[in-house]
């Protein structure tokens with residue numbers, strides 16, 4: 001199963017991708033996670049990406065395309081994958097189509113997460129991320145058992161610098177301008193399925209699993 005999770009920052013794509021990954025045994029590829037790891041390790045790619053991420057801008061296409069190409073070519077992706085946060089521009093989407101066609105495969109579904117803008121802002125401002133593993137929490141909706149500590153690995157929870165108010169606004173604007181055209185792009189290819197992403201994590205998961213089983 002080859003899936004793309006599409007939607008504004010903060011709609012819950014990453015959290016749901018973790019769950020689908022565990023349930024179906026296919027890896028999640030998150031360009032945001034890969035870029036943050038490169039930033040943390042201060043690799044040349046990470047140093048280049050950081051300036052864009054700090055402003056809430058997109059990292060240049062060629063950088064993220066290289067990362068995704070490397071990951072999707074790995075043996076663990078032979079049975080499929082979930083792309084979380086990629087593609088984010090039409091050129092990225094075109095490149096992905098070409099990359100898969102070369103292997104003689106194609107996407108099965110693009111799941112478009114729909115939630116109101118006010119809910120996105122409240123989710124992002126309350127989001128806390130583990131500094132050590134991919135786990136994500138919310139101060140109000142998905143609190144950890146112990147404040148500031150990751151349930152999964154005991155790591156320290158932090159607020160991502162780009163989840164702060166000023167950057168959130170610009171990320172949402174970047175999404176509207178550069179990423180939302182992909183809704184129509186994938187609708188025209190008959191790949192788009194809409195998911196109501198509002199409400200509790202478990203409820204969204206139930207709707208998502210039903211939708212994936214039906215297709």
Ligand code: AMP
Pocket residue numbers: 009031032033035052053054056057058059060061064084085086087088092162171
């Ligand atoms: P995310 O964790 O998906 O919200 O991504 C965090 C940041 O990483 C974004 O605001 C961008 O700066 C960068 N990023 C992640 N994925 C992409 C992508 N596909 N294209 C360009 N920039 C990306």
